[in-house]
Amino acid sequence: MQDHNQAFTIGDQFYLHDKQFKIISGAIHYYRVVPEYWQDRLEKLKALGCNTVETYVPWNMHEPREGEYHFAGMYDIRAFIQTAGKLGLYVILRPSPYICAEWEFGGLPFWLLRDGDMKLRFSYQPYLDKIDRYYERLFAEFRDMQIADGGPIILMQVENEYGGYANDKAYLHALAELMTKHGANVPLVTSDGPWHDLLDNGSIQEAALPTINCGSNIKEHFARLKRFHGQDRPLMVMEFWIGWFDAWGDGKHHTRDADSAAQELADILEEGSVNIYMFHGGTNFGFTSGANYYEKLAPDTTSYDYDALLTESGDITPKYQAFQQVIARYTELPEVKLSTDIRKKAYGEVEVKEKVSLFSVENRLAQPVESPYPLTMEALNQPFGYVLYKMNLGKNRLIEDFRLIQCTDRAHVYVNGNHLFTKDDLEMEGKETFELTEPENELSILVENMGRVNYSVKMNSQHKGIKGGVIVNGAFQSGWSQYSLSLDNLDKLDFSKPFRSGTPAFYRFELEIEETGDTFLDFTGWGKGVAFVNGFNLGRFWEIGPQTRLYVPAPLLKQGMNEVILFETEGKAGESIAFMDTSGLGN
Incomplete structure (x- = not known):
């Protein structure tokens, strides 16, 4: 795996310019922080004693619609890497097509689901072709910023926690080959949990160094990683979980005490390298928060505070100070003068x-799309937000059987503008009964996408809106008007309505x-x-x-x-x- 032509290599340890190098990294996701604060967060990372910053790269933000690329503002990955480099920090990039990250659809773009045969995260050729084309554009942003070319990038990751999803090694090799094809010349890594079959499933040892993701029992997990390597290789926790994320409806904000986390950090640095996940969590602005799904849908909150070393708004925490004391045993802490004046205000x-009702302005926000059956968000080429479905229910009568079939994630049902009921997730297909009292009756259903699932087996079934149909008295209903409400055009609102x-x-x-x-x-x-x-x-x-x-x-x-x-x-x-x-x- 080692290549002496590179400035950063992997042998029995990590080597930077032929000298042993311990990676002490912290995770900051550039797309969860306003660009004006990138420097502040990176300065605080450096002051902690870290020498590296790690970030995921969200495909769905850089290519929100197929062939449409965004690399400006919060998505200016090149500027973020440059800022890190100017501060003397190295960079680990995780440009996987899939990132998890509690991010909408794990970073995958919604439009992949427009292919009815799509198999995500497998060696399905149309999927690989789209990654190939995306990588060609993405790698142009940072291809010249790798360490062999004098830039700060020292590692890149192939996929992400793949062993927790599948074991298609041909897919992993294909991704590694695509990364190399498009200019990656730094060593590659994979990262997986150290449990069950995950390392076996997700590793391609001949092409990428296996690393682990965990938050505790470091000594035990490092021992297993050593056995898995089968030879002297660097030990690294690519995601050292020091807190956790919140889902809507959780009883409280998740926290982890500083002392136990600091002790686990000490155990990591005694034997290997670390990436602290998260150093600074930031915010799921807009509709970018993802969801998990086990027994039921668990959509993530807007805050990605994560009980990280910096709060969501960038404040230094007691956990930061505890970690700094541990890191000081392994490196000299630099003097860093914070350059961004940040103040808090109570206005x-x-x-x-x-105020204006949606039903008064729906035609200003969207042109209706007509169809005989309800269309999903994906069919409407809509990434996020809401869809308003409308149809004529006809004459007054008793509706004894009303059901929403394959509808996700949350639906508000109205007749003639009057709210009848709201359905969530597992409740959708439950039967409802109600009376139509007017000579003519209009049915309106507002369906919300609460975040596509970002992890596990539900990922191939993340169509939003109504996919199956609407049952009224035993029969599917036809004659639908759909209003796509991405809410990116609120300048069209008319509050006089x-x-x-x-x-x-x-x-x-x-x-x-x-x-x-x-x-x-x-x-x-x-x-x-x-x-x-x-x-x-x-x-x-x-x-x-x-x-x-x-x-x-x-x-x-x-x-x-x-x-x-x-x-x-x-x-x-x-x-x-x-x-x-x-x-x-x-x-």
Whole structure:
């Protein structure tokens, strides 16, 4: 595996310019942090004593629609790598087509599902062809930034935790070959849990160094990794889990005590290298949070705080200080002067200025697509958000059997604008009965994509919206109009149109400020939906918690007047929102 023509090599240890090198890395996902704060987070990483930063690369953000590439703003991966390099940090890239990361669809683009025969994460040629084309564009962003060319990139990862999904070694080899084809000249790694068959399933030892992902029992897991290597090889925890993520409905924000985590870090560094997951978690802005699915759907919160070493808003924690003390045993801590002035502001309460019902503006936000049967989001070429389905239910009569077939993830059902019931996940296909009382009756169904599953066996069945159909009195219904509501065009809203309480609606606020600062939007008194500041989608809110406030970084605000819009789906709205100077997560 070792290549002496490279500046970074793998033998019995990691070698940087022929000298042994212990990787002390922390994870920062550039796409979860506003670019104005990249330098601050990286400076704090360096001050911790880390020599490397690791990041995943989300395919679905860089190619949101097939052939349409985005590498600007929060997705300017080249600028992020350059910032790290200027600070003297090395970079580990994980440009897998799949990243997990509690991210929408594990980073896979929704449009892959438009192929009815798609087999994700297998050596299915149409899938590999799309990766090939994507890598050609992606690697152009950083091909010249690898260490052999004087850049900071020292490692790249093939796939991600593949051993927990399948064991198609031909697929893994194909990915490694594609990475090399498109210019990867640094050593490659894989990462898998150290349990059961995961290392066996997910490793291609002749092409990539196996590493492990875990949060405890390091000595035991390193012993197993040594046996798996079968020879002297570097030991590395590619994801050292120091906290955990939150799902909506969790009883509380997940935390892990600093002392136990610091002791496990000491055990790692005694024998090998580490990537701290997460050093700084950041935020699932917009519709980017994913979901897990075991017994039921568990969608992730907007905050990806992760109980990391830095909070969601970038504050240093006691855990950071405990880790710094451990790292200081292995390297001299640099003096780092923080260059970004970040302040927190409590702007107080802001009352609703205007409001309008969705049913009054649906035609302004989307042109209806007509079809004899309901169309999924994927068929509508819609990545995220909501779909509003409408049809004429006809005359007054008793509906004894109403069912939603293959509908995901959450559906609000209305007749003539009156809310009948809301269905979630496993409840969808349960039978409902109701009376139609008007001579003509319009059925409306607002279906929400709450985040495509990012891990495990459900990934090939992540079509959103209504896939099967709608049963009324035993028969599938035809004659549908579909409105794609990605909510990326709120400038088209007309707040002079009617508002009706108890329906999905948009609420507009004005926040006038003299000085910008980080703040937290408190949505107490509101049901469920998404929030926008100056047109930027902050992400989802939901009264069930554990998250109770949305992080608003100062760069999203401006001096003077700021516009805030909430789209609320449950018909539960307050008269105001508030902007606080703490997260409410308890860090």
